[in-house]
Amino acid sequence: MMFTSRFTILALLAFLVGANAACATCQETLDVDGVTYELVTSAWKMNNGNVVCNYLNKKGDEVTCEYTESGVFRDGNSSCPQSSRKEDFGC
Numbered sequence: 001m002m003f004t005s006r007f008t009i010l011a012l013l014a015f016l017v018g019a020n021a022a023c024a025t026c027q028e029t030l031d032v033d034g035v036t037y038e039l040v041t042s043a044w045k046m047n048n049g050n051v052v053c054n055y056l057n058k059k060g061d062e063v064t065c066e067y068t069e070s071g072v073f074r075d076g077n078s079s080c081p082q083s084s085r086k087e088d089f090g091c
């Protein structure tokens, strides 16, 4: 019986995770004080699973934003959005 209930919980968790498989992704452009920054690179950090987005404007100024897997702002420029865009498909 123990095995059965554990299995049920795992199956339920897998279902919930699957249903909410939204991953943090970088939005394509960033607007800072009316200046548009375009996404140049986005990368997943292997060590903590965070997403790092690098943006450049026309003058070559750089903005870096780091988000957790769930899309919460972790580190970077203070003009970064407080939450990242999410994708519905897997990471």
Ligand SMILES: *[C@@H]1O[C@H](CO)[C@@H](O)[C@H](O)[C@H]1NC(C)=O
Pocket (backbone or CB within 6 Å): 061, 062, 063, 076, 077, 078, 079
């Ligand atoms: C944020 O990015 C802008 C543009 O590159 C830069 O001028 C500013 O100093 C950055 N702020 C921080 C806190 O890094």
